[in-house]
Amino acid sequence: MRFVFTKLGLLLLTLWAAVTLNFLLPRLMPGSPADAALAKLAQNGPVSPATRAAVEAQLGVPTGSMFDQYLQYLGNVATFDFGVSYTFFPQPVAGLVAAALPWTLVLVGLVTIIAFIFGTLLGVLAAWKRGTWLDTLPTVGGTFASAFPYFWTALLLLFFLGYVAGWFPTSGAYGRGTTPEFSVEFLLDAIYHAILPATTILITSLGGWILGMRSTMINTLGDDYVTFAEANGLRPRTVAIRYAARNAILPNLTSFGLALGGVVGGSLLVERVFAYPGVGYLLYTAVTNQDFPLMQALFLIITISVLLANFIVDILYGILDPRTRR
Amino acid sequence: MSATETQAATLLSVQNLSVVYEPTGGEPVHAVSGATFDLGRGDFVGLVGESGSGKSTLGFALTGLSKPPARIGGGSILFNGVDIAGMSHEDLRVQRQGGFAMVLQSGMNALNPVRSIRNHFFDIFAAHGHVGRGDREARAIELVGKVELPAGVLDRFSGELSGGMRQRVSIALALSLEPQLMIFDEPTTALDVLVQHAVMNTIRELQKSEGFTAVLISHDLGMVLEVTERVMVMHNGLIVEDRPAADVLVSPQHPYTRMLLSHYGDPRAEIVEVPGLAARGAKRAPAVSHLKTDFVPVSDEARARAAGTEGVQRREGRAAREAIVVSGVSKVYPPPRRGEKPVRAVNDVSFTLEPGASMALVGASGSGKSTIAKMITGVEHPTSGTITFGDLQVDRIKRRSLKRLHTEVQMVFQDPYSALNPLHTVEYTLTRPIVNFGGLRGRDARRRMLELLETVGLTPVEQFAARLPHQLSGGQRQRVVIARALASDPQVIIADEPVSMLDVSLRAGVLALLDSLRETWGVSMLYITHDLLSARLVTDQIMVLNQGAVVEEGATASVLQNPRDEYTIRLLDAIPHPTVGH
Structure with a gap:
């Protein structure tokens, strides 16, 4: 139990550091969003001080000392108040993120977990039946499929299954006529x-x-405890799962943690290609429109998701490997 | 085999068994050929040989564990009259309960690190169903009790147990099969001397009380002769000797057995010598062996070098002239886990290694001997006390002076298999220190490199220079490691268990080389070991360490002949010795 608390403490500490950095970094950059907006306006002619005041008022130029701003910022983060989006003015950023996050978590998150479980099982089978077709097929097939660039596979599928055959829709998360609701048809x-x-x-x-x-x-199949388990006449399945696979999965948990942490931030490409309304698509929109509040909120969400994924993997390690529990 | 044995008394009958290694893309190799022998019920038989002799391969074949690329090439293994050589995997698996069990060489890693000891037992009970669900806990406690472990060990994981405890757990697990035949493959090799002794005693007692037939596979003829009734000696895949232990000791038939036996000696004896290494202090006569050993050409070569007939001379004016003075040195490590006491690895140790002297630092693992070596080489700094070498203050040495220290003080490491970078040739490995410390370049550096190879007896030198580590035997690798240590022309060599990983027949050669370096080059040597026999052979002074403190010191011969400290006596008693018998 102490192990979990230690890890939890570490999570909170890194979270605080991430939030603080997210506060500091934009303030260390020269200029301000107001300057950027005014520079755009200046291309059409001189900008009057009144316009400048109006823009600054609209964007909310910070007041008070750096420390006061920091406290205010912490309060805002705690209450999920990330300000108002420029692009989708006057919608609050929190609402936009909240609408996009579930789509990404369910699509990319779920599929990442499924891929991990399914791939691990196939890998166990391939190693256990080494040299047979159960080994060759997934190994060669897997290498072949993962050698394609991600977007290229996406475009191939879109073109043949979506456009040519017309079996699947080519964009969006749900049909044009429907609205999100909890009903069988919508699901x-x-x-x-x-x-x-x-x-x-x-x-x-x-x-x-x-x-x-x-x-x-x-x-691990070459390890002594596997040989010893066989010498003791354990059933082949017990040897494969509880002795070999159980130990072999440990190093892969680290890459799983990385993959899980990359779900929110790494969904940009897939969501862009399929015009899927998730966090990645939102991030793309925010960056192309220089939507600072939205970007800042999204960066924070991405950081938090990486930290959470690492925390989950740490706890998983604790459950699966007694050596880390000390 | 013997005529007095009746058919029913024979448990295992091996006929003309051969095991072939068929590596993919390589020539098949006969690891075992024509093995024929019987084991009677309740026998305790030793199977002895050096690395590569095929003894472990035979052990694996006997328990049906041969795995590709190894394959049983022919012959039969009759276990209770049934041939198990061609049995299917599942039939074999069922046979194991009440049949044959094996305790592995590296018992340290024989336990699943993520499974509790209890579950190890329960897995076996579940696989064979020979212990009812309700009785499993009681049976597991009974079994660990038999190997002298408390019931609490069942809740532990292997990472929480010491090496000796792990090996005991492995033995208890093998016992849980209620086997008629137990094969122990080097069961104590990885363990500390004293622990080794204790585990071996447990095995002997179990064999008597449980009455199983036992095969003890080992490289250590001394231990096997002490423990078993009958000895089989393997050499190049052939069983070259198979006779009662007492006969083997008195009148070994095969030259290989004679060679193995000749390398044993009692460190307590008046005069101790093995082929290639004369008794210390005695005049070096060309023929020192009391047993003819035409089997090991390497020791002849070493003997010749020890007499100073070949090899290059040290560059002028470089003989050891400065002493290492260690005074009142302690090393305390911070506690391994919070709430525990700090570890006092070395406690108030003082000694002087005079120029040209050779001193042994003896103790079991954890006695602090390696920590002392690290402090002398400046890798670790002592918590208190001082170490000086000439005008160098080693205990507070800075990065800048380290290079000077390392020019004069060099290490020879224990494991020649990991002390050399597998990607670099011998030439590269030796040239680096020559360039770094000696400041030689190009042709000069190369000439020096070839000289070094000649000094350590790796001739023809040009051929050895071009080789990669995997193309060398263990003994040759250790010679390269020694040559590398000599490259900077050091005054002091610290040899940390330089022969413990080598086969018996190669040890004498390497030891003779180290000894001759001292004679012909005037290098001082600090020889770190747990092996009292080799300490007796190559050192004049000895220090016995126990838990970081010096418990006894003096001239090697007199300390070992008349040990006063109880710990030294225990160390001496733990040495298996063929003449002690059973």
């Missing part, structure tokens, strides 16, 4: 829209998990 529609992006992620990430698990598993 089915959402799943129908998620199939192509999900397949893309699965195809490109599965191979890595298969190969990673296969090679660590082959290593």
